[in-house]
Amino acid sequence: MEEKENLIINLTTAFSFKILKYCQTLNQEKHFHISNQLLKSSTSIGANVSEVQNSESLTDFIHKMKIAAKEGSETEYWLDVCKNTNSFDGHSELMKDIVSIKKVLSKIISTSKSKLALKNIKT
DSSP states (O other): OOOOOOHHHHHHHHHHHHHHHHHHHHHHTTOHHHHHHHHHHHHHHHHHHHHHTTOSSHHHHHHHHHHHHHHHHHHHHHHHHHHTSTTOOSHHHHHHHHHHHHHHHHHHHHHHHHHHHHHHHHO
16 A cells, blocks of 8 residues: 655655754854754654654644644744844745745644544534
8 A cells, every 4th residue: 555645744854854954054153052942943843743643642643733833933933033143044945944834734733623623523
């Protein structure tokens, strides 16, 4: 049986690789604090999305996706800091990526909440 492609896994994995490269540049420029914060929050998105693939329930799935979305907001914050600091280049594509990822996460969460509500009505 062919496995279905998972958009959010693909997006967050590709994003993590881009962030790793960007943070290497930040480290070379000795911006260690921002690099560390950005690296932690951004890779946490993909880690939570990956973990949720084995969630125990729909409620657990929603909870973990919300954590991923929160990490997305923090990542957007750190990218905004980079954007507003003249010496940090290369954030524009990353900002577009995180906005797209947050939209997909939001849609997944809202669809899952609707499914949960329907399930609760039926029981």
